[in-house]
Amino acid sequence: MLEQVLYVLSWIMLTVGGFFVLVGGIGALRLPNFYTRMHAASVTDTIATFLVLGGLLLQAGLTIATVKLIAILVFLLLTGPTASYALANAALLSGVKSNATFRKVNGKGSKSGAGQETSVNQETDASQETSASQENNEEQSK
């Protein structure tokens, strides 16, 4: 009975963990700017890792594999958020604005302020609108 409960629980954790990985991936692709994208990616680092490894822990039972999985879990839970923090901090220090939108997914244009205005015209309609609104925001904040 207990075994079956653990089995079901582990698969629930694995499935939900997989769902969060998927959500993190979609978010990292679709969200509008650097910080929101990073937020989505860090979901994969934390809750998804926790759930997937937790599910595996329940399947492993009490063996040496459990100890190793716990070690990996602790390592990832320490390093994942630290890496996210370091990334966000580096972005903040190098001047990435939170309201600056990505104009192209594979980032051919430079993120510097000078290149932004010149390259706006070449972009698609949707990103033109966002860039325009972002320029408005910048003016308002000034």
Place this chain on the structure above:
Amino acid sequence: MIIIFAVFLLTLLVITAIAIVRAENLFVAVMLMAIFSLLMAANFFILDAADVALTEAAIGAGVTTVIFLGALSLTAENEKKVELSRGVAMSIVTATTLLLIYATFEKPKLGDPEAPVHQHVAPWYLSETPKLIDIPNVVTAVLGSFRAYDTLGEVFVVFTACIGVLFLLSAKNPADKQSRRTPPESIGLRHHLIPKVVGRLLFPFIVLFGLYVQFHGEYGPGGGFQAGAIIATGIILFALLEGEKTALAAVPHSVMMAMVAGGALLYTMVGVVTMFMGGNFLDYSVLSSNPVFGQQMGIILIEAGVGITVCGALLAIFHAFAARENY
């Protein structure tokens, strides 16, 4: 199921490779190469080559990325525009690709027991390792004992590569002698408290894991190459967090040089000692009255030599890059 995973990973590898070629920002290219190495390591692991996977992950994704970033900090961030026509290059690449694809038609299938690689010396290694060396990891037995000459050659490749890089990077540009200010690396990540605290917390465990990989290589995946890379990664992390000066105070240049030369020397000396004791070069059986124990002792000694050289070489190369102000 494994095949699906392997095909998935190989597809991702091809996508990553194309992305590396297309990337114009060199930082992006370096990050993609780290991803490439990690995917490659996963692939090796699927093919049951855990030792190679460990090496690829530690060196390819870990140390090489840091060294590339160190090199990039000395040069430009973006790729130079090349005006040459790409027709010749494209035709050569296409021809080579077609040739390689043609060559794969003759290859045996994955895991085919009739494949030549499984018919040649591999069965002998598998059947004789328990009798002659008595360690569970046959890879270590092959690497350390049966093919010890090859491994000695590899150690000297690392040794020579390290000397070459140090020669290239220690050449001083006479024009900028005046601009000798304190390099920015010496500050470390003073203003980044969280990475520093977490890094300090992890550093002893990374080194401990490196030692485990070093001395557990006879029983599980691992050995000198992986352990040297892991320990070097730990010390490079320390250097990134605390500043280059602090790391150099902990592991000075003289110690690094002694490690690079001493590891290779230790390996060679084991071979010389076996010759003096009446055996062939690198035939460890004569090291002890019990030949099996002699083999194990020899493998532990040469693995230690490999680990010391790899660790010292990676550290020396990292510091050589970090110490330069410009190219």
